[in-house]
Amino acid sequence: MNSLSTLSLSSFFSTGPFTWDTVTFFLGGMGLTCLLIIGALSLGLVLGLAMASFQVYGPRWSGLLVSLYVWFFRGVPILVLMFLFYFGLASQLESLIQSWLRSGLPAPLKSLLRFCFGARGSVSPFACAVLVLGLCSAAYQSQIFRGAMKSIPSGQFMAAKALGMSSFQAVRVIILPQVLRISIPAWSNEYSILLKDSGIAFVIGTMETMARFKAVASSTYYYLSMYILAGLAYFVITWIGVRLLLALYDRVRVPGLAEVQSADIL
Amino acid sequence: MFRKLIVIFALAMVLSVPALAQDQNKVYINGIDANFPPFAYVGPDGKPTGFDVDALDWIAKDMGFMVEHRPMEWSGIVASLKAHKIDMIASGLSLTPERATQINFSEPYWTIKQVVVVPKNSALTLEKALTTGLKIGVQAGTSDAKAMADTNGKNGREYELVEYPNSALAAQDVVNGNIAAAVMNDAPAADAAGKIAVKIIGEAGIPNEVFAVGVAKDDPDTLKMINEGLAKIMADPYWQELIDKYKPGEAH
Amino acid sequence: MGDPILEVKNISKTLGGKLILNDVSLSLNKGDLKVLIGPSGGGKSTLLQCINFLHYPDAGDVLLEGFSAREMGRRNISAFRQEIGMIFQDFNLFDHLTAENNVAVALRKVKKQPKKAALERAKIELARVGLADKGGLYPAQLSGGQKQRVSIARALAMDPKVMLLDEPTSALDPELIGEVLKVIADLSESGMTMLMATHQIGFARHLTTEVIFMEAGRITEAGPPAELLNPDKRSRAADFCAKLSELMGSN
Numbered sequence: 001m002n003s004l005s006t007l008s009l010s011s012f013f014s015t016g017p018f019t020w021d022t023v024t025f026f027l028g029g030m031g032l033t034c035l036l037i038i039g040a041l042s043l044g045l046v047l048g049l050a051m052a053s054f055q056v057y058g059p060r061w062s063g064l065l066v067s068l069y070v071w072f073f074r075g076v077p078i079l080v081l082m083f084l085f086y087f088g089l090a091s092q093l094e095s096l097i098q099s100w101l102r103s104g105l106p107a108p109l110k111s112l113l114r115f116c117f118g119a120r121g122s123v124s125p126f127a128c129a130v131l132v133l134g135l136c137s138a139a140y141q142s143q144i145f146r147g148a149m150k151s152i153p154s155g156q157f158m159a160a161k162a163l164g165m166s167s168f169q170a171v172r173v174i175i176l177p178q179v180l181r182i183s184i185p186a187w188s189n190e191y192s193i194l195l196k197d198s199g200i201a202f203v204i205g206t207m208e209t210m211a212r213f214k215a216v217a218s219s220t221y222y223y224l225s226m227y228i229l230a231g232l233a234y235f236v237i238t239w240i241g242v243r244l245l246l247a248l249y250d251r252v253r254v255p256g257l258a259e260v261q262s263a264d265i266l
Numbered sequence: 267m268f269r270k271l272i273v274i275f276a277l278a279m280v281l282s283v284p285a286l287a288q289d290q291n292k293v294y295i296n297g298i299d300a301n302f303p304p305f306a307y308v309g310p311d312g313k314p315t316g317f318d319v320d321a322l323d324w325i326a327k328d329m330g331f332m333v334e335h336r337p338m339e340w341s342g343i344v345a346s347l348k349a350h351k352i353d354m355i356a357s358g359l360s361l362t363p364e365r366a367t368q369i370n371f372s373e374p375y376w377t378i379k380q381v382v383v384v385p386k387n388s389a390l391t392l393e394k395a396l397t398t399g400l401k402i403g404v405q406a407g408t409s410d411a412k413a414m415a416d417t418n419g420k421n422g423r424e425y426e427l428v429e430y431p432n433s434a435l436a437a438q439d440v441v442n443g444n445i446a447a448a449v450m451n452d453a454p455a456a457d458a459a460g461k462i463a464v465k466i467i468g469e470a471g472i473p474n475e476v477f478a479v480g481v482a483k484d485d486p487d488t489l490k491m492i493n494e495g496l497a498k499i500m501a502d503p504y505w506q507e508l509i510d511k512y513k514p515g516e517a518h
Numbered sequence: 519m520g521d522p523i524l525e526v527k528n529i530s531k532t533l534g535g536k537l538i539l540n541d542v543s544l545s546l547n548k549g550d551l552k553v554l555i556g557p558s559g560g561g562k563s564t565l566l567q568c569i570n571f572l573h574y575p576d577a578g579d580v581l582l583e584g585f586s587a588r589e590m591g592r593r594n595i596s597a598f599r600q601e602i603g604m605i606f607q608d609f610n611l612f613d614h615l616t617a618e619n620n621v622a623v624a625l626r627k628v629k630k631q632p633k634k635a636a637l638e639r640a641k642i643e644l645a646r647v648g649l650a651d652k653g654g655l656y657p658a659q660l661s662g663g664q665k666q667r668v669s670i671a672r673a674l675a676m677d678p679k680v681m682l683l684d685e686p687t688s689a690l691d692p693e694l695i696g697e698v699l700k701v702i703a704d705l706s707e708s709g710m711t712m713l714m715a716t717h718q719i720g721f722a723r724h725l726t727t728e729v730i731f732m733e734a735g736r737i738t739e740a741g742p743p744a745e746l747l748n749p750d751k752r753s754r755a756a757d758f759c760a761k762l763s764e765l766m767g768s769n
Contacts, residue, residue, distance in 0.1 A: 017310040025312025083342065087349045125338075125351070152613075158572055159610035159669075163624040163676060164600035173627050178614045205338035205346065207308075211300065215308035215337060218301035218434035221461045254614050256658015 017220050029212035030233055036129060036198050036208060037237075041191065043134025048141030049179075053171050055142070056149045057157070066142065073139035078200050081132050086204040090123040097123075129201035137194050144186045148179040181257060184249040191245065192238045209233055293332040294488070296322055297352035300337035301432035303457040304512040305358035305477070308337055317453075317512040318356045318477075321375075324504055325495030340432065341407045344368060347482050354488060355480035358451065360409040362475070370483050372492045374476035375500065376514070379452045380410045381466045383459070385440055390447065392468040399424045400446035403436030413472035414449055423471070433458075440464050451475075453514035521584070523548045523711050524680045529568050529578035538564045539575070540735040546680065546713060551706040553722040553743075554715040555758065556732035562715040563607075565732070566682045569713070570602040571595050582679065600628060603673030607685040609665040611657040611672075617644060618653035621672045629676070643671035647701050663694030667701055674705075681705070683714040719759045723747055731755040 051069065054062040073081075097113055152175060160170035199210035207215075210230060217226035298306035298314055306316040314335035326333040336352060346352045347369055360378070361371045382402075384390045395402070404411035406429040417423055430436040433450035437458035440448050449470045450458075458464050479496070481489045499505055522545035531539040538561045546552055554562045568575045571587050580587045587598050612620050621640035625631045631639070644653050647667040657665055666686055673681060686702065687695045699721050706712060706725055716722060722729060722743060729746045731739040731754055739746060739755050746755045 019311055021311030021313075025310075028312065083345075086351070087342075087345050090351075091349060153608070153610070155606055155608050155610035156612055158567075159604070159606060160612075160624075161572060161596070162570055162599055162602070162604035163672070164596045164628040165624065166596050169627055173623060174612050174614075178612075181614065203339045203342055205297070205336055205342075205351070207300075207337055211337070212308070212312065215300040216310050216312075218432055219303055219307045220310055221434070221438060221458075223438055254658075255656045257613050 022216065025216070026209070026212055026229070026233065029207060029209040030237060032126075032206065033195070033198055033209040034237065036126070036133065036201060036206070037191070037195055037241075039130035040133035040137050040194060040198070043130065044137030044141045044190075044194075047134070047138035049145055049176065051138065051142035052145035052149055052179075053175075055146050057167060057171055057175075070139045070142060073136050078132065078136055078197055079203060081136065082129065082200060082204050085132050086123075086125065086128045090128055093123055125201070125205040128204055129198075129206050133194060133198060133201070136197075137190065140190055140193075141187070144183050144190065145179055147186075148183045149175060151182070152178050178257060181249075181252050181254065184245055184252075188242045188245040191241050195234060195238055195241070293334050294326070294354065295352040296333055296335045296357070297338050297343050297346050297355050298335050298357035299340045299343070299432065301434050302340075302358050302454060303434065304453055304514050306335075306337075306356070316357075317508055317514055318358060320508055320511075321499055321505075322356045322495075324502075325492070325499055328498060329491060329495050331491070340405070344480070347480055350482060353481070353485070354492060356492075358453070358477055359480045360475040361478045362409045362412075365409075365480070368483070370481045370485075370489055371478040372481065372489060373496055374478045375496055376477040378475045378477060380413070380449055380470040380472050380475070381452045381455045382447050382449055382468055382470050383437055383440055383455050383464045384447045384467050385443070386463040386465050388465075390467065395425075395447045395467065396471065397422050397424050399426060401426045401428050401444070403428045403430050403439055403445040403448035405430055405433045405436060405450060408433075409475060410449055410451065410470070410472060414470070417472060437462060437464055453512075456513065522546055523583055524569070524713070525581040526565075526569055527579050527581065529565065529575045529580070531564055531568055531573060531575050533564065533573075538735050539568065541578070542732075542735070542737055543578075544713075544730060544737065544740070546711050548711050549709045550727045551712045551714065551725050552728045552730060553726045554713065554730050554732055555717070555719070555722070555755065557758065559734075560732045561735040562732055563684050566604070566684050566713070566715060569682060570599050570604060572599075572604075596628070600676055601679045603676060603678035603681040605666070605669055605673060605681065605683040605686045607688050609657075609662070609669050609689070611665055611669055613657050616654050616656055617649065617660065617668045617671075620657070620668055621675050624672065625675055639675055640671070643675045644668070646674065647671045648697070661694060662690045663697045666690065666698045670698075670701055670705070679711065681710055681712045683712060683716070685715050685717065687716065687718060717762055719747070719762055729755060731758065 051066045055066045056063075101110055101113060156174055157170050160174045161167065165173065198208060201208050202211035202214075213226045213230035213233070217223045220226075296319075298316070298319065300306075300308050302316070304316055305318045306314065309315045314337055319335050322333055322335070338346065338352075343352075343355055343357075344365065347355055358378075359365075359371075361374060365371075382392060382395055384395060394400075402414070402425045404414055404427055411427070411429065414425075414427055418425060418427065428436075428439075428445050430439065433448065433454045436445070436448040436450060437455070439445050441462050441464060448464075449472075452466070455464075455466050459466055479492050481492060524546040526542065526544045529539050529542045530537070542561070542565055544552070554565070556562060564573060567573045569580050571580070582598065582601055585598070587595065590598050612623065615623060618637060618640045621643050622633075622636040625636035625639060626633060641650070641653060644650055647670055649664060649667055649671070652660065652664060652668075657668070660668065683702065687698050690698065695718070699718065702712070702714070703721075703725060714722075724743075726743055728740060729743045730737055731746065733754065739753055746753055747759050748756060
């Protein structure tokens with residue numbers, strides 16, 4: 001079996017060690033990757049919005065804290081963070097969760113904890129990956145939203161307050177809806193970048209898309225075709241996600257709303 | 267409308283986490299190398315499989331506990347064991363003095379030789395491969411990689427080591443021509459020789475190794491359980507069945 | 519006429535190291551329309567923004583119907599601001615909301631009115647400023663004059679006791695100034711208490727009860743328009759207005 005034959009369709013589909021199980025295996029990996037991304041992006045969204053708000057509208061010391069956070073997560077490689085978190089902090093987190101579960105916290109909170117982390121309060125590799133990727137993404141997303149917030153004339157914030165809204169209300173009702181709309185193009189970039197980064201979750205044991213293609217490639221030596229398929233898989237996920245985001249962008253568009261540097265995505 | 271989206275996202279985030287949280291009942295987690303045939307690897311159907319995997323499944327069934335095989339990056343596997351993320355390592359783990367200071371080992375269950383692999387149609391002799399400064403591939407983080415590095419430059423040995431995430435990749439690169447040869451355990455070498463155009467030309471001149479199951483130092487119960495299980499399976503005809511099935515060490 | 523509805527007492531404010539407002543005081547009775555004039559940088563905008571505590575004055579206080587803003591404290595200051603309407607030179611409409619929603623949003627979020635009631639009120643206010651049929655348009659689709667009128671409707675919907683107008687027509691094209699001034703005049707005639715910073719001297723002259731001249735952070739002259747703007751009297755105000763009239767053509 002040389003590399004040429006691995007490309008020929010017949011050897012790929014007819015003989016060879018591949019079965020329908022292989023297909024479901026890969027699809028499962030893609031599903032896992034999607035869950036990973038959704039979790040990380042949402043965590044990043046919530047944190048990123050909060051941090052951007054503090055940077056632009058909050059007191060100076062909070063803005064400083066946010067800057068520190070961003071510098072840290074932009075500077076330290078995700079791989080290092082994964083290891084640090086999984087082998088280091090995760091056990092501390094687990095002890096913390098376990099002590100919470102034993103303490104006198106209200107029941108619904110405890111069930112939520114158990115729901116996320118299991119009865120033993122253990123941090124699974126998947127949970128850890130979502131956390132680390134989410135925290136990293138938050139750093140980048142906060143800067144996207146910060147740029148968007150700054151492009152909204154500050155007079156609107158003043159007008160909102162003059163009408164009697166609190167700063168918090170003004171941000172939530174006036175600033176955020178505009179920020180979210182105009183950030184969509186830049187955010188779809190963050191989506192596609194995070195998707196590529198998600199492959200790193202394998203180092204702590206999550207069998208996501210990349211890991212699965214690699215594993216099958218190693219055991220069957222069909223390297224070229226597997227890696228081409230892997231590339232295709234990521235391309236498809238990226239394409240679908242960006243298309244959805246652009247459709248969303250069109251739907252919520254408001255005539256005349258200031259547009260931040262939009263990455264022109266096809 | 268946006269608020270709804272944000273709520274959906276937040277929910278998705280929270281819900282996706284437990285989807286793969288760990289089990290509630292005690293399931294022993296065996297960390298395996300995803301790419302170390304024939305001892306432990308992930309087959310094209312996506313299931314962890316291999317000599318060690320099947321053996322452990324038999325032991326688990328016989329002794330009445332549940333086991334889950336978790337493929338992971340080899341470089342982090344000992345750290346995972348020490349951090350109690352996994353309960354054992356039954357995946358072609360070599361018993362070395364350095365590792366023994368970090369973790370405990372069961373009784374050895376297999377002896378492994380380190381062999382040299384070259385392209386099928388290569389005229390390279392063992393001596394030439396090891397003494398003429400050629401590029402030789404090894405799996406990063408393995409004991410044979412370390413042994414090769416330690417013996418480089420001594421007794422006339424002269425080569426340039428190139429590290430790979432797993433031995434299968436090293437074998438593949440031999441075929442590609444990026445390296446002249448690769449050194450790995452005889453079992454994955456035989457596996458490779460059966461699948462791609464490489465052949466084994468002899469032993470690599472570094473000490474033989476034994477495989478044993480790795481267990482955390484503060485986990486004597488699991489260690490006892492594994493040793494019991496190993497003794498049982500090695501006395502059972504199933505052991506020979508496994509050897510026949512996976513033929514570790516022979517080209518097949 | 520009774521107690522003043524708005525009392526500004528000894529306001530001082532330093533911004534960026536410069537003393538912008540230096541011990542400024544004034545008061546408004548119910549129904550007054552007072553006009554602030556003076557050179558740019560004199561502190562007019564800052565004064566207006568201090569009156570509703572958008573900027574916290576370093577010293578001094580503002581009393582609305584006897585209630586002190588300082589005593590309300592930071593937490594309750596939004597209650598104070600609800601009673602004071604503000605119109606900005608740059609309109610500051612909320613770009614992502616239609617004209618109707620611009621007017622209704624504060625009613626819903628601050629006064630907690632139900633959606634339907636808020637929209638009803640919004641339509642009424644828009645009709646009052648002559649924009650009944652423009653409710654469904656977005657700010658980007660409106661002319662400058664229309665935008666400013668929407669912002670007036672937005673402020674009026676909150677039933678303020680006092681309105682502060684910060685150069686409401688300075689950003690408008692000349693042909694659009696008239697429609698806004700008309701709305702302001704109508705408001706004044708219906709009894710709204712207003713303090714307006716403006717360069718529109720002609721307008722001021724006829725409608726105001728008092729002209730206040732501000733320069734370098736202090737009120738230097740104040741008095742009824744007939745006196746202050748009388749070209750025969752040698753006043754800074756009159757000089758200033760004369761220069762303005764030259765630049766803008768006679769009015």
